[in-house]
Amino acid sequence: MSEVKLRRYHAAKWDExxxxxxxxxxxxxxxxxxxxxxxxxxxxxxxxxxxxxxxxKAAPKLPELDQYHVLQHWLRLSQETMGMDLxxxxxxxTCTMKYSPKLHDQMxxxxxxxDVHPNQPVEDIQGVLEIIYNLEQYLKEVSGMYKIxxxxxxxxxxxxxxxxxxxxxxxxxxxxxxxxIVITTIFSHPCDGATPATAxxxxxxxxxxxxxxxxxxxxxxxxxxxxxxIAGIMFTNPxxxxxxxxxxxxxxxxxxxxxxxxFYDQANANGILGIARAFDAGFDACHFNLHKTFSAPHxxxxxxxGAYCVRQELADFIPTPTVEKGExxxxxxxxxxxxxxxxxxxxxxxxxxxxxxxxxxTMGPDGLKMTAETSVLxxxxxxxxLQQIKGVTRPYKDGFRFExxxxxxxxxxxxxxxxxxxxxxxxxxxxxxSYWMSHHPFIVPEPFTPEPCETYxxxxxxxxxxxxxxxxxxxxxxxxxxxxxxxxxxxxRMMDTSIVDDESKWAxxxxxxxxxxxx
Amino acid sequence: MKQLxxxxxxxxxxxxxxxxxxxxxxxxxxxxxxxxxxxxxPDKVIRALKRMAEAxxxxxxxxxxxxxxEDEAKAAGYDPEIIDGIATEITSADDTKKAAEILxxxxxxxxxxxxxxxxxRDVCSVIGTDIPAVGIPAGVKIHSGVYGASPIHxxxxxxxYLFGGGSMQLREMEVMDIDEDEFRKDRVSARLxxxxxxxxxxxxxxxAKAGSSMSERATIQSIASDVISNMQPDExxxxxxxxxxxxxxxxxxxxxxxxxxDVVKNRQLIKADANESDLxxxxxxxxxxxxxxxxxxxxxxxxxxxxGNQQFSAxxxxxxxxxxxxxxxxxxxxxxxxxxPLLVDTGDEQVNQDLCGYRMVITAQGKRMVYxxxx
Ligand SMILES: Cc1ncc(COP(=O)(O)O)c(C=O)c1O
Numbered sequence: 052m053s054e055v056k057l058r059r060y061h062a063a064k065w066d067e068x069x070x071x072x073x074x075x076x077x078x079x080x081x082x083x084x085x086x087x088x089x090x091x092x093x094x095x096x097x098x099x100x101x102x103x104x105x106x107x108k109a110a111p112k113l114p115e116l117d118q119y120h121v122l123q124h125w126l127r128l129s130q131e132t133m134g135m136d137l138x139x140x141x142x143x144x145t146c147t148m149k150y151s152p153k154l155h156d157q158m159x160x161x162x163x164x165x166d167v168h169p170n171q172p173v174e175d176i177q178g179v180l181e182i183i184y185n186l187e188q189y190l191k192e193v194s195g196m197y198k199i200x201x202x203x204x205x206x207x208x209x210x211x212x213x214x215x216x217x218x219x220x221x222x223x224x225x226x227x228x229x230x231x232i233v234i235t236t237i238f239s240h241p242c243d244g245a246t247p248a249t250a251x252x253x254x255x256x257x258x259x260x261x262x263x264x265x266x267x268x269x270x271x272x273x274x275x276x277x278x279x280x281i282a283g284i285m286f287t288n289p290x291x292x293x294x295x296x297x298x299x300x301x302x303x304x305x306x307x308x309x310x311x312x313x314f315y316d317q318a319n320a321n322g323i324l325g326i327a328r329a330f331d332a333g334f335d336a337c338h339f340n341l342h343k344t345f346s347a348p349h350x351x352x353x354x355x356x357g358a359y360c361v362r363q364e365l366a367d368f369i370p371t372p373t374v375e376k377g378e379x380x381x382x383x384x385x386x387x388x389x390x391x392x393x394x395x396x397x398x399x400x401x402x403x404x405x406x407x408x409x410x411x412x413t414m415g416p417d418g419l420k421m422t423a424e425t426s427v428l429x430x431x432x433x434x435x436x437l438q439q440i441k442g443v444t445r446p447y448k449d450g451f452r453f454e455x456x457x458x459x460x461x462x463x464x465x466x467x468x469x470x471x472x473x474x475x476x477x478x479x480x481x482x483x484x485s486y487w488m489s490h491h492p493f494i495v496p497e498p499f500t501p502e503p504c505e506t507y508x509x510x511x512x513x514x515x516x517x518x519x520x521x522x523x524x525x526x527x528x529x530x531x532x533x534x535x536x537x538x539x540x541x542x543x544r545m546m547d548t549s550i551v552d553d554e555s556k557w558a559x560x561x562x563x564x565x566x567x568x569x570x
Numbered sequence: 571m572k573q574l575x576x577x578x579x580x581x582x583x584x585x586x587x588x589x590x591x592x593x594x595x596x597x598x599x600x601x602x603x604x605x606x607x608x609x610x611x612p613d614k615v616i617r618a619l620k621r622m623a624e625a626x627x628x629x630x631x632x633x634x635x636x637x638x639x640e641d642e643a644k645a646a647g648y649d650p651e652i653i654d655g656i657a658t659e660i661t662s663a664d665d666t667k668k669a670a671e672i673l674x675x676x677x678x679x680x681x682x683x684x685x686x687x688x689x690x691r692d693v694c695s696v697i698g699t700d701i702p703a704v705g706i707p708a709g710v711k712i713h714s715g716v717y718g719a720s721p722i723h724x725x726x727x728x729x730x731y732l733f734g735g736g737s738m739q740l741r742e743m744e745v746m747d748i749d750e751d752e753f754r755k756d757r758v759s760a761r762l763x764x765x766x767x768x769x770x771x772x773x774x775x776x777x778a779k780a781g782s783s784m785s786e787r788a789t790i791q792s793i794a795s796d797v798i799s800n801m802q803p804d805e806x807x808x809x810x811x812x813x814x815x816x817x818x819x820x821x822x823x824x825x826x827x828x829x830x831x832d833v834v835k836n837r838q839l840i841k842a843d844a845n846e847s848d849l850x851x852x853x854x855x856x857x858x859x860x861x862x863x864x865x866x867x868x869x870x871x872x873x874x875x876x877x878g879n880q881q882f883s884a885x886x887x888x889x890x891x892x893x894x895x896x897x898x899x900x901x902x903x904x905x906x907x908x909x910x911p912l913l914v915d916t917g918d919e920q921v922n923q924d925l926c927g928y929r930m931v932i933t934a935q936g937k938r939m940v941y942x943x944x945x
Contacts, residue, residue, distance in 0.1 A: 248937065254936060255939075256940060258942075269942065272928035493905070531624055554785070
């Protein structure tokens with residue numbers, strides 16, 4: 052590794068009160084003119100148009116501020132975050148945090164897309180439909196599949212759509228009363244187990260063998276003992292560990308042998324893009340996160356889109372409508388009598404589709420392949436650097452990993468008490484996003500999972516590894532110091548997080564919070 | 571000020587380094603010393619206490635004289651209060667028990683003890699689940715889940731429990747011990763002696779390496795509702811010992827025998843704390859052909875039969891039918907096995923063999939983990 056100089060950095064800190072506390076009664080940002088009398092006389096008051104049942108009894112308790120102070124408030128808060136494109140996202144493994152071209156934002160903001168209403172007649176939105184239609188053709192080529200639904204509004208939503216498709220398929224074949232088990236693996240994304248459970252299946256999870264592959268013998272035993280009941284399998288490859296399972300065809304064959312369907316979670320396809328296809332590996336369905344692999348931004352930085360791809364045998368069951376091309380142009384096809392119905396309104400998130408479309412057009416077929424090659428190369432370079440750090444281990448088999456790696460810091464923790472939680476709190480002092488540890492449950496103790504996408508240069512990788520090395524070396528020398536980190540951030544340690552373990556206390560909304568806590 | 575009780579078994583661990591597989595009993599200790607063994611427990615205790623001292627919180631330590639706590643506390647910079655009536659020189663299991671009794675009466679907020687399985691047993695026999703406790707691992711045998719992953723972790727857990735503002739939960743962990751005489755003959759025969767309430771934060775307890783997004787309690791309830799929703803009318807359910815299985819009884823509003831087998835039919839308790847012959851009687855009589863055995867896993871070790879639930883003998887299991895065995899365990903317990911298989915040791919080779927293979931373990935409502943069983 053070339054000599055890396057760690058940057059001096061300190062985040063902004065504002066002692067910013069809650070916006071509710073900044074209210075100045077009577078202040079307004081905008082005062083729209085009242086409707087002229089002729090208009091009111093002609094159509095009546097707007098108030099009368101709202102059904103009585105949904106009218107609120109009291110005005111909402113909104114803060115009263117002018118625009119300048121609202122803007123100032125949010126800008127200050129935004130300065131206290133790491134922001135997008137500001138700090139390296141190399142640590143966000145399994146999230147495929149790649150650069151989202153700003154040009155695509157401009158396109159997506161274009162009035163011809165941004166101002167379109169989904170109920171607009173199809174004649175008006177032929178251009179949008181053409182883009183969606185073409186995107187489908189490209190992704191069919193990339194996956195090998197026959198038909199795609201863009202309706203799911205995210206990756207987990209696409210896996211849920213698959214679980215429902217599996218259900219409808221078995222229902223149509225009269226097997227649903229028997230087939231109640233869906234198999235997944237512990238190192239797949241948790242949605243591959245959670246969504247079939249939501250769709251009504253029992254979920255059986257395979258554990259890793261010594262190499263880190265899902266235990267094939269366990270699958271054989273399951274198929275032998277519960278074959279009749281197996282509805283399908285849903286898993287990733289490579290898994291969270293970055294280990295690619297070369298025997299995946301055998302898993303598929305086993306599940307097929309008892310009439311189960313095989314779903315390949317390709318939310319993150321950066322390891323295999325343009326190189327391997329789910330269809331060729333025998334899978335019945337797969338999905339892509341357009342907001343990851345295909346460059347639409349991921350992680351609360353924009354809406355999401357899970358492109359759900361199926362073989363011909365499953366095409367009858369996917370959600371409606373789909374975009375089709377007819378003699379008179381593009382149209383929305385609702386004619387799918389066995390469809391599972393809708394999983395979301397309308398046709399999905401067109402801005403994500405546009406960004407994915409633009410990205411594919413920019414990259415071209417060779418570019419897609421180069422994406423996978425570069426991310427795998429990046430990852431294995433970073434891997435070399437990280438494996439030299441004392442206290443970092445890489446569980447399971449030797450050899451290369453694909454686009455990400457799950458490491459362990461257990462050695463460091465056992466010796467010093469400093470855990471992965473502490474190290475990630477220190478890492479942010481170098482102007483790097485706090486890394487992601489692992490999905491639950493933690494199979495690998497004290498885990499961390501970097502994923503250096505194709506976006507990153509060698510210098511970026513060197514910098515990330517150097518910051519990790521520095522953070523970990525400090526921990527060996529002075530554990531207390533690391534446990535006190537971060538020092539360059541507006542907020543120190545996360546507050547007591549035990550509340551999330553107590554379902555009687557936590558809440559997703561302010562109202563629910565007040566109710567649960569008797570406030 | 572918060573009060574921490576401290577009991578050190580200074581003899582803990584001396585057998586280990588000289589290959590004696592334990593340190594219980596006067597003879598063994600003499601032998602160990604003659605083989606050159608040194609007391610290592612005090613050092614470990616000092617490490618744990620120093621971790622607490624570093625955190626800088628004001629804590630009042632109440633402990634036993636000499637090596638049973640006083641020396642270590644002082645070495646770590648504390649000014650402990652010493653209780654009366656405990657021997658200073660030779661220390662025995664009785665001293666441990668007596669100290670536990672006194673400290674419990676003093677109302678300490680947390681009892682910290684150092685030793686191995688034997689010490690945990692002694693402490694448990696006095697305090698049970700009445701007051702929270704945490705163990706500093708210093709013994710040769712550590713099968714009990716009440717010990718921190720290391721002395722430093724134990725110190726950190728204690729500090730976080732006392733001063734973390736409720737950031738730690740308490741959970742009941744098994745106190746296990748094996749018979750050392752048998753163990754020295756390379757035969758393992760472990761028993762479940764009880765449970766203690768131990769502060770729990772994901773990474774600090776031994777074998778509690780699994781993170782989980784659901785609390786332990788909610789997970790156990792979720793398992794219980796899965797089991798209960800699958801219960802059939804007029805069938806018999808033999809509910810094995812443990813805090814996971816107890817969740818079923820609690821959800822059914824029935825009293826549970828923590829260390830024994832309860833029999834349930836139509837949501838009613840048919841027999842509490844049934845022994846092997848009770849079970850055989852049922853299996854040969856009214857429960858024939860309609861029995862389900864529900865067991866959990868011994869944390870850290872992975873035993874599903876043969877440890878802590880000897881009522882489920884080879885014969886009972888054969889009569890009940892292997893297909894009618896349901897294993898339940900939280901995901902964190904399963905992951906705490908660190909990839910080691912589940913184990914069976916019914917005393918009957920053939921039955922052990924028959925039980926080997928893979929099993930679906932219920933880890934939450936609708937969730938199963940496919941897991942290997944060995945013998
Ligand atoms: C393999 C895999 N599957 C599914 C998902 C879920 O996607 P989403 O976050 O859009 O729901 C992710 C993560 O983002 C993932 O990495």
